[in-house]
Amino acid sequence: MNYKTGLDFAKEMDQNDPLKRYRNKFHIPKDNNGNELVYLCGNSLGLQPKATKDYIDQELNDWANLGVEGHTQAKNPWLPYHEFLTENMAKVVGAKPLEVVTMNTLTANLHFMMVSFYKPTKTRYKILIESDAFPSDKYAVESQLRHHGYDDKDGLVLWKPRPNEELLHLEDLEAILNTQGDEIALILIGNTNYYTGQFFNMKRITSLGHKHGCMVGFDCAHGAGNVPLNLHDSGADFAVWCSYKYLNSGPGSLAGAFVHERHAHNKTLNRFTGWWSHNKQTRFNMRHEFDVLPGAEGWQLSNPPILSLAAIRASLDIFGEVGMNALAQKSKTLTGYFEFLLKQLGEDTIRIITPENPENRGCQLSIQVKNANRALFDKLTQAGVIADWREPDVIRCAPVPLYNSYEDVYKMVNRLKEILND
Structure with a gap:
Protein backbone atom coordinates (compact mmCIF):
# COMPACT_ATOMS: atom_id res chain seq x y z
CA MET A 1 0.00 0.00 0.00
CA ASN A 2 1.43 3.38 -1.02
CA TYR A 3 0.37 5.75 1.75
CA LYS A 4 0.55 9.53 1.46
CA THR A 5 0.87 12.19 4.13
CA GLY A 6 -1.83 14.71 3.28
CA LEU A 7 -5.36 15.02 4.67
CA ASP A 8 -6.75 14.57 1.16
CA PHE A 9 -5.37 11.02 1.11
CA ALA A 10 -7.08 10.18 4.40
CA LYS A 11 -10.38 11.51 3.10
CA GLU A 12 -9.98 9.55 -0.13
CA MET A 13 -9.33 6.35 1.85
CA ASP A 14 -12.44 6.97 3.93
CA GLN A 15 -14.51 7.61 0.81
CA ASN A 16 -13.40 4.28 -0.65
CA ASP A 17 -13.68 2.34 2.61
CA PRO A 18 -16.23 -0.50 2.17
CA LEU A 19 -16.90 -0.41 5.93
CA LYS A 20 -17.36 3.37 6.22
CA ARG A 21 -21.10 3.16 6.95
CA TYR A 22 -20.52 1.25 10.18
CA ARG A 23 -19.03 4.30 11.88
CA ASN A 24 -22.53 5.80 11.85
CA LYS A 25 -23.79 2.85 13.86
CA PHE A 26 -21.81 4.06 16.91
CA HIS A 27 -21.99 7.03 19.26
CA ILE A 28 -18.76 9.02 18.81
CA PRO A 29 -17.88 11.02 21.97
CA LYS A 30 -17.78 14.80 21.60
CA ASP A 31 -16.10 17.67 23.39
CA ASN A 32 -17.95 20.51 25.13
CA ASN A 33 -18.32 22.35 21.84
CA GLY A 34 -19.97 19.41 20.13
CA ASN A 35 -16.92 18.40 18.09
CA GLU A 36 -16.21 14.71 17.71
CA LEU A 37 -13.22 13.50 19.69
CA VAL A 38 -10.58 11.32 18.08
CA TYR A 39 -11.34 8.13 19.97
CA LEU A 40 -8.49 5.61 19.75
CA CYS A 41 -9.22 3.75 22.97
CA GLY A 42 -11.33 0.80 21.86
CA ASN A 43 -8.63 -1.46 23.30
CA SER A 44 -9.78 -0.27 26.74
CA LEU A 45 -13.50 0.44 26.24
CA GLY A 46 -15.31 0.11 22.94
CA LEU A 47 -17.82 2.69 21.81
CA GLN A 48 -21.56 2.19 22.23
CA PRO A 49 -23.54 0.95 19.24
CA LYS A 50 -26.55 3.18 18.66
CA ALA A 51 -28.73 0.05 18.62
CA THR A 52 -27.74 -0.92 22.18
CA LYS A 53 -30.45 1.20 23.77
CA ASP A 54 -33.15 -0.45 21.64
CA TYR A 55 -31.89 -3.93 22.52
CA ILE A 56 -31.91 -3.16 26.25
CA ASP A 57 -35.21 -1.29 26.08
CA GLN A 58 -36.83 -4.36 24.55
CA GLU A 59 -35.93 -6.39 27.63
CA LEU A 60 -36.90 -3.60 30.02
CA ASN A 61 -40.29 -3.35 28.34
CA ASP A 62 -40.83 -7.09 28.46
CA TRP A 63 -39.84 -7.14 32.13
CA ALA A 64 -42.28 -4.28 32.84
CA ASN A 65 -45.14 -5.88 30.92
CA LEU A 66 -44.59 -9.58 31.56
CA GLY A 67 -42.72 -9.89 34.84
CA VAL A 68 -41.54 -13.45 35.42
CA GLU A 69 -43.38 -14.65 32.32
CA GLY A 70 -40.69 -12.93 30.27
CA HIS A 71 -38.52 -16.00 30.79
CA THR A 72 -40.65 -17.80 28.23
CA GLN A 73 -42.92 -15.17 26.65
CA ALA A 74 -40.62 -12.20 26.00
CA LYS A 75 -39.95 -11.32 22.39
CA ASN A 76 -36.52 -12.78 23.06
CA PRO A 77 -37.24 -15.34 25.82
CA TRP A 78 -34.82 -15.00 28.71
CA LEU A 79 -34.32 -18.68 29.49
CA VAL A 322 -19.44 -7.35 8.85
CA GLY A 323 -17.40 -10.49 9.51
CA MET A 324 -13.93 -10.76 11.03
CA ASN A 325 -12.20 -11.18 7.66
CA ALA A 326 -13.39 -7.78 6.44
CA LEU A 327 -12.48 -6.18 9.77
CA ALA A 328 -9.02 -7.73 9.74
CA GLN A 329 -8.41 -6.52 6.20
CA LYS A 330 -9.30 -2.92 7.06
CA SER A 331 -7.40 -3.16 10.34
CA LYS A 332 -4.15 -3.97 8.56
CA THR A 333 -4.58 -1.07 6.15
CA LEU A 334 -5.71 1.44 8.78
CA THR A 335 -3.02 0.46 11.28
CA GLY A 336 -0.42 0.45 8.52
CA TYR A 337 -1.44 4.01 7.65
CA PHE A 338 -1.15 4.99 11.31
CA GLU A 339 2.32 3.46 11.46
CA PHE A 340 3.33 5.27 8.26
CA LEU A 341 2.27 8.66 9.62
CA LEU A 342 3.99 8.12 12.96
CA LYS A 343 7.24 7.24 11.22
CA GLN A 344 7.11 10.59 9.40
CA LEU A 345 7.76 12.21 12.78
CA GLY A 346 11.22 10.63 12.77
CA GLU A 347 12.85 7.73 14.59
CA ASP A 348 14.59 10.23 16.85
CA THR A 349 11.14 11.27 18.13
CA ILE A 350 8.84 8.24 17.99
CA ARG A 351 9.49 4.58 18.73
CA ILE A 352 6.79 1.98 18.05
CA ILE A 353 7.25 -1.10 20.24
CA THR A 354 4.44 -3.08 18.58
CA PRO A 355 5.65 -5.62 15.96
CA GLU A 356 6.05 -4.27 12.44
CA ASN A 357 4.72 -7.44 10.85
CA PRO A 358 0.92 -7.00 10.49
CA GLU A 359 0.49 -10.74 11.14
CA ASN A 360 1.94 -10.27 14.63
CA ARG A 361 -0.32 -7.44 15.78
CA GLY A 362 -3.90 -6.21 15.74
CA CYS A 363 -4.97 -2.59 15.45
CA GLN A 364 -3.16 -1.34 18.56
CA LEU A 365 0.14 0.50 18.25
CA SER A 366 2.09 1.17 21.42
CA ILE A 367 4.31 4.21 21.03
CA GLN A 368 7.07 5.81 23.04
CA VAL A 369 7.84 9.48 22.52
CA LYS A 370 11.48 10.07 23.37
CA ASN A 371 12.24 12.38 26.29
CA ALA A 372 8.53 12.69 27.06
CA ASN A 373 6.42 11.83 30.09
CA ARG A 374 2.73 11.73 30.96
CA ALA A 375 2.48 15.50 30.47
CA LEU A 376 2.63 14.90 26.72
CA PHE A 377 -0.23 12.40 26.95
CA ASP A 378 -2.28 14.88 28.96
CA LYS A 379 -1.74 17.52 26.27
CA LEU A 380 -2.86 15.03 23.66
CA THR A 381 -6.04 14.42 25.65
CA GLN A 382 -6.66 18.16 25.90
CA ALA A 383 -6.24 18.32 22.12
CA GLY A 384 -9.20 15.99 21.73
CA VAL A 385 -7.44 12.66 21.29
CA ILE A 386 -8.62 9.85 23.57
CA ALA A 387 -5.88 7.23 23.86
CA ASP A 388 -4.46 5.24 26.77
CA TRP A 389 -1.40 5.76 28.96
CA ARG A 390 0.56 2.83 30.42
CA GLU A 391 3.47 3.24 32.76
CA PRO A 392 6.27 3.89 32.42
CA ASP A 393 6.16 5.68 29.06
CA VAL A 394 3.80 4.09 26.54
CA ILE A 395 0.79 5.60 24.77
CA ARG A 396 -1.50 2.88 23.45
CA CYS A 397 -3.62 3.83 20.46
CA ALA A 398 -6.12 1.55 18.74
CA PRO A 399 -7.67 2.66 15.44
CA VAL A 400 -10.60 0.23 15.53
CA PRO A 401 -11.70 -0.69 11.99
CA LEU A 402 -15.37 -0.95 12.91
CA TYR A 403 -15.76 2.75 13.72
CA ASN A 404 -12.47 4.60 13.34
CA SER A 405 -11.62 6.44 10.14
CA TYR A 406 -8.43 7.25 8.29
CA GLU A 407 -9.12 10.88 9.10
CA ASP A 408 -9.13 9.98 12.81
CA VAL A 409 -5.63 8.60 12.42
CA TYR A 410 -4.49 11.64 10.45
CA LYS A 411 -5.85 14.02 13.08
CA MET A 412 -4.19 12.13 15.94
CA VAL A 413 -0.73 12.24 14.35
CA ASN A 414 -1.16 15.84 13.23
CA ARG A 415 -2.14 16.96 16.73
CA LEU A 416 0.75 15.03 18.24
CA LYS A 417 3.09 16.76 15.79
CA GLU A 418 1.70 20.17 16.76
CA ILE A 419 2.24 19.44 20.46
CA LEU A 420 5.81 18.29 19.84
CA ASN A 421 6.56 21.44 17.82
CA ASP A 422 4.97 23.79 20.37
Whole structure:
Protein backbone atom coordinates (compact mmCIF):
# COMPACT_ATOMS: atom_id res chain seq x y z
CA MET A 1 0.00 0.00 0.00
CA ASN A 2 1.43 3.38 -1.02
CA TYR A 3 0.37 5.75 1.75
CA LYS A 4 0.55 9.53 1.46
CA THR A 5 0.87 12.19 4.13
CA GLY A 6 -1.83 14.71 3.28
CA LEU A 7 -5.36 15.02 4.67
CA ASP A 8 -6.75 14.57 1.16
CA PHE A 9 -5.37 11.02 1.11
CA ALA A 10 -7.08 10.18 4.40
CA LYS A 11 -10.38 11.51 3.10
CA GLU A 12 -9.98 9.55 -0.13
CA MET A 13 -9.33 6.35 1.85
CA ASP A 14 -12.44 6.97 3.93
CA GLN A 15 -14.51 7.61 0.81
CA ASN A 16 -13.40 4.28 -0.65
CA ASP A 17 -13.68 2.34 2.61
CA PRO A 18 -16.23 -0.50 2.17
CA LEU A 19 -16.90 -0.41 5.93
CA LYS A 20 -17.36 3.37 6.22
CA ARG A 21 -21.10 3.16 6.95
CA TYR A 22 -20.52 1.25 10.18
CA ARG A 23 -19.03 4.30 11.88
CA ASN A 24 -22.53 5.80 11.85
CA LYS A 25 -23.79 2.85 13.86
CA PHE A 26 -21.81 4.06 16.91
CA HIS A 27 -21.99 7.03 19.26
CA ILE A 28 -18.76 9.02 18.81
CA PRO A 29 -17.88 11.02 21.97
CA LYS A 30 -17.78 14.80 21.60
CA ASP A 31 -16.10 17.67 23.39
CA ASN A 32 -17.95 20.51 25.13
CA ASN A 33 -18.32 22.35 21.84
CA GLY A 34 -19.97 19.41 20.13
CA ASN A 35 -16.92 18.40 18.09
CA GLU A 36 -16.21 14.71 17.71
CA LEU A 37 -13.22 13.50 19.69
CA VAL A 38 -10.58 11.32 18.08
CA TYR A 39 -11.34 8.13 19.97
CA LEU A 40 -8.49 5.61 19.75
CA CYS A 41 -9.22 3.75 22.97
CA GLY A 42 -11.33 0.80 21.86
CA ASN A 43 -8.63 -1.46 23.30
CA SER A 44 -9.78 -0.27 26.74
CA LEU A 45 -13.50 0.44 26.24
CA GLY A 46 -15.31 0.11 22.94
CA LEU A 47 -17.82 2.69 21.81
CA GLN A 48 -21.56 2.19 22.23
CA PRO A 49 -23.54 0.95 19.24
CA LYS A 50 -26.55 3.18 18.66
CA ALA A 51 -28.73 0.05 18.62
CA THR A 52 -27.74 -0.92 22.18
CA LYS A 53 -30.45 1.20 23.77
CA ASP A 54 -33.15 -0.45 21.64
CA TYR A 55 -31.89 -3.93 22.52
CA ILE A 56 -31.91 -3.16 26.25
CA ASP A 57 -35.21 -1.29 26.08
CA GLN A 58 -36.83 -4.36 24.55
CA GLU A 59 -35.93 -6.39 27.63
CA LEU A 60 -36.90 -3.60 30.02
CA ASN A 61 -40.29 -3.35 28.34
CA ASP A 62 -40.83 -7.09 28.46
CA TRP A 63 -39.84 -7.14 32.13
CA ALA A 64 -42.28 -4.28 32.84
CA ASN A 65 -45.14 -5.88 30.92
CA LEU A 66 -44.59 -9.58 31.56
CA GLY A 67 -42.72 -9.89 34.84
CA VAL A 68 -41.54 -13.45 35.42
CA GLU A 69 -43.38 -14.65 32.32
CA GLY A 70 -40.69 -12.93 30.27
CA HIS A 71 -38.52 -16.00 30.79
CA THR A 72 -40.65 -17.80 28.23
CA GLN A 73 -42.92 -15.17 26.65
CA ALA A 74 -40.62 -12.20 26.00
CA LYS A 75 -39.95 -11.32 22.39
CA ASN A 76 -36.52 -12.78 23.06
CA PRO A 77 -37.24 -15.34 25.82
CA TRP A 78 -34.82 -15.00 28.71
CA LEU A 79 -34.32 -18.68 29.49
CA PRO A 80 -32.32 -19.36 26.32
CA TYR A 81 -31.16 -15.75 25.80
CA HIS A 82 -27.44 -16.51 26.00
CA GLU A 83 -27.88 -18.90 23.09
CA PHE A 84 -28.88 -15.99 20.85
CA LEU A 85 -25.28 -14.74 21.09
CA THR A 86 -23.48 -18.02 20.54
CA GLU A 87 -23.28 -18.23 16.76
CA ASN A 88 -21.93 -14.70 16.25
CA MET A 89 -19.55 -14.98 19.20
CA ALA A 90 -18.24 -18.28 17.83
CA LYS A 91 -17.57 -16.60 14.48
CA VAL A 92 -15.73 -13.72 16.15
CA VAL A 93 -13.32 -16.06 17.98
CA GLY A 94 -13.09 -18.76 15.31
CA ALA A 95 -14.80 -21.55 17.20
CA LYS A 96 -17.69 -23.97 16.90
CA PRO A 97 -20.89 -22.94 18.70
CA LEU A 98 -20.49 -25.95 21.00
CA GLU A 99 -17.18 -24.51 22.19
CA VAL A 100 -18.34 -21.02 23.21
CA VAL A 101 -20.44 -19.52 25.98
CA THR A 102 -21.02 -15.96 27.18
CA MET A 103 -20.96 -15.85 30.97
CA ASN A 104 -19.48 -14.26 34.09
CA THR A 105 -16.56 -11.85 33.90
CA LEU A 106 -13.04 -12.37 32.58
CA THR A 107 -11.06 -13.30 35.68
CA ALA A 108 -13.93 -15.34 37.09
CA ASN A 109 -13.96 -17.36 33.87
CA LEU A 110 -10.20 -17.74 34.08
CA HIS A 111 -10.51 -19.25 37.54
CA PHE A 112 -13.32 -21.58 36.43
CA MET A 113 -11.16 -22.77 33.54
CA MET A 114 -8.19 -23.38 35.83
CA VAL A 115 -10.36 -25.47 38.14
CA SER A 116 -10.70 -27.85 35.20
CA PHE A 117 -7.45 -27.49 33.30
CA TYR A 118 -4.84 -26.75 35.95
CA LYS A 119 -4.24 -30.20 37.38
CA PRO A 120 -1.03 -30.05 39.40
CA THR A 121 0.88 -33.05 40.68
CA LYS A 122 3.85 -33.32 43.01
CA THR A 123 6.27 -33.10 40.07
CA ARG A 124 4.21 -31.15 37.50
CA TYR A 125 2.66 -28.09 39.12
CA LYS A 126 4.14 -24.93 37.59
CA ILE A 127 2.27 -22.35 35.52
CA LEU A 128 3.95 -20.47 32.67
CA ILE A 129 2.85 -16.96 31.73
CA GLU A 130 4.45 -14.06 29.86
CA SER A 131 6.49 -11.88 32.22
CA ASP A 132 4.45 -8.77 31.45
CA ALA A 133 1.07 -10.45 31.49
CA PHE A 134 -1.94 -8.34 32.36
CA PRO A 135 -1.83 -8.01 36.17
CA SER A 136 -5.16 -9.76 36.79
CA ASP A 137 -3.86 -12.87 35.01
CA LYS A 138 -0.75 -12.89 37.17
CA TYR A 139 -2.80 -12.41 40.34
CA ALA A 140 -5.14 -15.22 39.30
CA VAL A 141 -2.45 -17.80 38.58
CA GLU A 142 -0.53 -16.90 41.75
CA SER A 143 -3.67 -17.44 43.79
CA GLN A 144 -4.26 -20.80 42.08
CA LEU A 145 -0.75 -21.88 43.01
CA ARG A 146 -1.32 -20.87 46.63
CA HIS A 147 -4.74 -22.54 46.66
CA HIS A 148 -3.13 -25.83 45.69
CA GLY A 149 -0.43 -25.46 48.35
CA TYR A 150 2.47 -24.30 46.18
CA ASP A 151 4.72 -21.29 46.53
CA ASP A 152 3.54 -18.64 44.08
CA LYS A 153 7.10 -17.59 43.25
CA ASP A 154 8.59 -21.04 42.83
CA GLY A 155 5.58 -22.22 40.85
CA LEU A 156 5.47 -19.29 38.40
CA VAL A 157 7.56 -19.58 35.23
CA LEU A 158 8.00 -16.33 33.29
CA TRP A 159 8.49 -16.08 29.53
CA LYS A 160 10.65 -12.96 29.32
CA PRO A 161 11.81 -10.70 26.49
CA ARG A 162 15.51 -10.57 25.75
CA PRO A 163 17.65 -7.83 27.31
CA ASN A 164 16.77 -4.34 26.04
CA GLU A 165 13.75 -5.69 24.13
CA GLU A 166 10.00 -5.59 24.75
CA LEU A 167 8.79 -8.32 22.41
CA LEU A 168 8.83 -12.03 23.12
CA HIS A 169 10.43 -14.75 20.99
CA LEU A 170 8.80 -18.14 20.51
CA GLU A 171 12.24 -19.71 20.41
CA ASP A 172 12.73 -18.61 24.02
CA LEU A 173 9.42 -20.22 25.01
CA GLU A 174 10.56 -23.41 23.32
CA ALA A 175 13.82 -23.29 25.26
CA ILE A 176 11.94 -22.94 28.56
CA LEU A 177 9.79 -25.93 27.70
CA ASN A 178 12.80 -27.99 26.70
CA THR A 179 14.31 -27.50 30.15
CA GLN A 180 11.24 -27.24 32.41
CA GLY A 181 8.41 -28.69 30.35
CA ASP A 182 7.96 -31.76 32.55
CA GLU A 183 7.36 -29.45 35.56
CA ILE A 184 4.82 -27.17 33.87
CA ALA A 185 1.15 -28.11 34.24
CA LEU A 186 -0.36 -25.09 32.49
CA ILE A 187 0.66 -22.48 29.93
CA LEU A 188 -1.50 -19.35 30.06
CA ILE A 189 -0.66 -16.59 27.59
CA GLY A 190 -2.40 -13.31 26.78
CA ASN A 191 -2.78 -13.97 23.07
CA THR A 192 -2.42 -10.23 22.29
CA ASN A 193 -0.23 -8.54 24.85
CA TYR A 194 -1.94 -5.53 26.42
CA TYR A 195 1.26 -3.45 26.62
CA THR A 196 3.11 -4.13 23.39
CA GLY A 197 0.20 -5.22 21.20
CA GLN A 198 2.15 -8.33 20.15
CA PHE A 199 -0.15 -11.06 18.78
CA PHE A 200 1.18 -14.56 19.36
CA ASN A 201 1.00 -17.65 17.18
CA MET A 202 -1.45 -19.59 19.32
CA LYS A 203 -1.34 -22.74 17.23
CA ARG A 204 2.43 -23.00 17.61
CA ILE A 205 2.30 -22.25 21.34
CA THR A 206 -0.38 -24.87 21.82
CA SER A 207 1.58 -27.43 19.84
CA LEU A 208 4.71 -26.75 21.89
CA GLY A 209 2.79 -27.01 25.15
CA HIS A 210 1.00 -30.21 24.25
CA LYS A 211 4.27 -31.73 23.06
CA HIS A 212 5.53 -31.36 26.62
CA GLY A 213 2.31 -32.56 28.25
CA CYS A 214 1.08 -29.10 29.32
CA MET A 215 -2.46 -27.81 29.22
CA VAL A 216 -2.65 -24.58 27.19
CA GLY A 217 -5.04 -21.64 27.60
CA PHE A 218 -5.22 -18.06 26.36
CA ASP A 219 -6.53 -14.77 27.69
CA CYS A 220 -7.98 -13.18 24.56
CA ALA A 221 -9.19 -9.95 26.19
CA HIS A 222 -7.17 -7.85 23.72
CA GLY A 223 -7.74 -10.24 20.83
CA ALA A 224 -11.47 -10.93 20.65
CA GLY A 225 -12.95 -8.67 17.99
CA ASN A 226 -9.48 -7.37 17.15
CA VAL A 227 -7.66 -10.23 15.39
CA PRO A 228 -8.77 -13.53 13.81
CA LEU A 229 -8.30 -15.93 16.71
CA ASN A 230 -9.18 -19.25 15.09
CA LEU A 231 -9.47 -20.79 18.53
CA HIS A 232 -10.71 -24.15 17.35
CA ASP A 233 -7.88 -24.60 14.86
CA SER A 234 -5.33 -23.41 17.43
CA GLY A 235 -6.02 -26.55 19.45
CA ALA A 236 -5.97 -24.62 22.72
CA ASP A 237 -7.66 -26.37 25.62
CA PHE A 238 -9.46 -23.21 26.70
CA ALA A 239 -9.62 -19.45 26.29
CA VAL A 240 -11.34 -16.53 28.00
CA TRP A 241 -12.03 -12.94 26.98
CA CYS A 242 -13.96 -9.85 28.01
CA SER A 243 -16.52 -8.15 25.77
CA TYR A 244 -16.21 -4.48 26.64
CA LYS A 245 -13.10 -3.67 24.60
CA TYR A 246 -13.30 -4.48 20.91
CA LEU A 247 -16.70 -6.15 21.36
CA ASN A 248 -18.34 -2.88 22.51
CA SER A 249 -20.68 -4.30 25.19
CA GLY A 250 -20.32 -1.59 27.83
CA PRO A 251 -18.24 -1.17 31.00
CA GLY A 252 -17.94 -4.32 33.10
CA SER A 253 -20.12 -6.38 30.79
CA LEU A 254 -20.12 -10.16 30.58
CA ALA A 255 -17.19 -12.18 29.29
CA GLY A 256 -16.76 -15.24 27.12
CA ALA A 257 -15.18 -18.67 27.42
CA PHE A 258 -14.01 -21.29 24.95
CA VAL A 259 -13.49 -24.97 25.68
CA HIS A 260 -12.19 -27.09 22.83
CA GLU A 261 -14.63 -29.69 21.55
CA ARG A 262 -12.34 -32.59 22.50
CA HIS A 263 -13.31 -31.79 26.09
CA ALA A 264 -16.99 -31.24 25.26
CA HIS A 265 -18.30 -34.60 26.48
CA ASN A 266 -15.77 -35.31 29.21
CA LYS A 267 -17.95 -35.47 32.31
CA THR A 268 -15.01 -36.50 34.48
CA LEU A 269 -13.28 -33.13 34.20
CA ASN A 270 -13.19 -31.44 37.58
CA ARG A 271 -15.24 -28.26 37.56
CA PHE A 272 -17.33 -25.95 39.70
CA THR A 273 -20.97 -26.47 38.83
CA GLY A 274 -24.32 -24.74 39.12
CA TRP A 275 -27.82 -25.24 37.84
CA TRP A 276 -27.21 -23.47 34.51
CA SER A 277 -24.63 -26.14 33.60
CA HIS A 278 -27.25 -28.85 34.29
CA ASN A 279 -29.29 -30.66 31.62
CA LYS A 280 -31.81 -28.13 30.23
CA GLN A 281 -34.55 -30.74 30.02
CA THR A 282 -34.54 -31.40 33.77
CA ARG A 283 -33.09 -28.12 35.09
CA PHE A 284 -36.33 -27.02 36.70
CA ASN A 285 -37.15 -30.38 38.21
CA MET A 286 -35.20 -29.53 41.33
CA ARG A 287 -34.64 -33.09 42.55
CA HIS A 288 -32.59 -34.57 39.73
CA GLU A 289 -28.95 -35.46 40.24
CA PHE A 290 -26.55 -33.17 38.43
CA ASP A 291 -26.26 -33.95 34.71
CA VAL A 292 -23.69 -31.72 33.05
CA LEU A 293 -24.37 -30.12 29.67
CA PRO A 294 -21.93 -30.90 26.84
CA GLY A 295 -19.60 -28.21 25.54
CA ALA A 296 -18.77 -24.82 26.97
CA GLU A 297 -22.28 -24.41 28.40
CA GLY A 298 -21.28 -27.07 30.92
CA TRP A 299 -19.15 -24.45 32.69
CA GLN A 300 -22.02 -22.04 33.39
CA LEU A 301 -23.18 -21.66 36.97
CA SER A 302 -26.05 -19.21 37.12
CA ASN A 303 -28.70 -17.70 34.89
CA PRO A 304 -27.05 -14.74 33.15
CA PRO A 305 -27.97 -11.03 33.44
CA ILE A 306 -30.22 -10.37 30.46
CA LEU A 307 -29.60 -6.62 30.23
CA SER A 308 -25.87 -7.18 29.83
CA LEU A 309 -26.46 -9.93 27.29
CA ALA A 310 -28.69 -7.56 25.31
CA ALA A 311 -25.88 -5.02 25.07
CA ILE A 312 -23.44 -7.67 23.86
CA ARG A 313 -25.98 -8.94 21.35
CA ALA A 314 -26.38 -5.45 19.88
CA SER A 315 -22.67 -5.36 19.08
CA LEU A 316 -22.36 -8.99 18.00
CA ASP A 317 -25.12 -8.52 15.46
CA ILE A 318 -22.92 -5.88 13.82
CA PHE A 319 -19.95 -8.25 13.86
CA GLY A 320 -22.13 -10.93 12.33
CA GLU A 321 -22.99 -8.57 9.51
CA VAL A 322 -19.44 -7.35 8.85
CA GLY A 323 -17.40 -10.49 9.51
CA MET A 324 -13.93 -10.76 11.03
CA ASN A 325 -12.20 -11.18 7.66
CA ALA A 326 -13.39 -7.78 6.44
CA LEU A 327 -12.48 -6.18 9.77
CA ALA A 328 -9.02 -7.73 9.74
CA GLN A 329 -8.41 -6.52 6.20
CA LYS A 330 -9.30 -2.92 7.06
CA SER A 331 -7.40 -3.16 10.34
CA LYS A 332 -4.15 -3.97 8.56
CA THR A 333 -4.58 -1.07 6.15
CA LEU A 334 -5.71 1.44 8.78
CA THR A 335 -3.02 0.46 11.28
CA GLY A 336 -0.42 0.45 8.52
CA TYR A 337 -1.44 4.01 7.65
CA PHE A 338 -1.15 4.99 11.31
CA GLU A 339 2.32 3.46 11.46
CA PHE A 340 3.33 5.27 8.26
CA LEU A 341 2.27 8.66 9.62
CA LEU A 342 3.99 8.12 12.96
CA LYS A 343 7.24 7.24 11.22
CA GLN A 344 7.11 10.59 9.40
CA LEU A 345 7.76 12.21 12.78
CA GLY A 346 11.22 10.63 12.77
CA GLU A 347 12.85 7.73 14.59
CA ASP A 348 14.59 10.23 16.85
CA THR A 349 11.14 11.27 18.13
CA ILE A 350 8.84 8.24 17.99
CA ARG A 351 9.49 4.58 18.73
CA ILE A 352 6.79 1.98 18.05
CA ILE A 353 7.25 -1.10 20.24
CA THR A 354 4.44 -3.08 18.58
CA PRO A 355 5.65 -5.62 15.96
CA GLU A 356 6.05 -4.27 12.44
CA ASN A 357 4.72 -7.44 10.85
CA PRO A 358 0.92 -7.00 10.49
CA GLU A 359 0.49 -10.74 11.14
CA ASN A 360 1.94 -10.27 14.63
CA ARG A 361 -0.32 -7.44 15.78
CA GLY A 362 -3.90 -6.21 15.74
CA CYS A 363 -4.97 -2.59 15.45
CA GLN A 364 -3.16 -1.34 18.56
CA LEU A 365 0.14 0.50 18.25
CA SER A 366 2.09 1.17 21.42
CA ILE A 367 4.31 4.21 21.03
CA GLN A 368 7.07 5.81 23.04
CA VAL A 369 7.84 9.48 22.52
CA LYS A 370 11.48 10.07 23.37
CA ASN A 371 12.24 12.38 26.29
CA ALA A 372 8.53 12.69 27.06
CA ASN A 373 6.42 11.83 30.09
CA ARG A 374 2.73 11.73 30.96
CA ALA A 375 2.48 15.50 30.47
CA LEU A 376 2.63 14.90 26.72
CA PHE A 377 -0.23 12.40 26.95
CA ASP A 378 -2.28 14.88 28.96
CA LYS A 379 -1.74 17.52 26.27
CA LEU A 380 -2.86 15.03 23.66
CA THR A 381 -6.04 14.42 25.65
CA GLN A 382 -6.66 18.16 25.90
CA ALA A 383 -6.24 18.32 22.12
CA GLY A 384 -9.20 15.99 21.73
CA VAL A 385 -7.44 12.66 21.29
CA ILE A 386 -8.62 9.85 23.57
CA ALA A 387 -5.88 7.23 23.86
CA ASP A 388 -4.46 5.24 26.77
CA TRP A 389 -1.40 5.76 28.96
CA ARG A 390 0.56 2.83 30.42
CA GLU A 391 3.47 3.24 32.76
CA PRO A 392 6.27 3.89 32.42
CA ASP A 393 6.16 5.68 29.06
CA VAL A 394 3.80 4.09 26.54
CA ILE A 395 0.79 5.60 24.77
CA ARG A 396 -1.50 2.88 23.45
CA CYS A 397 -3.62 3.83 20.46
CA ALA A 398 -6.12 1.55 18.74
CA PRO A 399 -7.67 2.66 15.44
CA VAL A 400 -10.60 0.23 15.53
CA PRO A 401 -11.70 -0.69 11.99
CA LEU A 402 -15.37 -0.95 12.91
CA TYR A 403 -15.76 2.75 13.72
CA ASN A 404 -12.47 4.60 13.34
CA SER A 405 -11.62 6.44 10.14
CA TYR A 406 -8.43 7.25 8.29
CA GLU A 407 -9.12 10.88 9.10
CA ASP A 408 -9.13 9.98 12.81
CA VAL A 409 -5.63 8.60 12.42
CA TYR A 410 -4.49 11.64 10.45
CA LYS A 411 -5.85 14.02 13.08
CA MET A 412 -4.19 12.13 15.94
CA VAL A 413 -0.73 12.24 14.35
CA ASN A 414 -1.16 15.84 13.23
CA ARG A 415 -2.14 16.96 16.73
CA LEU A 416 0.75 15.03 18.24
CA LYS A 417 3.09 16.76 15.79
CA GLU A 418 1.70 20.17 16.76
CA ILE A 419 2.24 19.44 20.46
CA LEU A 420 5.81 18.29 19.84
CA ASN A 421 6.56 21.44 17.82
CA ASP A 422 4.97 23.79 20.37
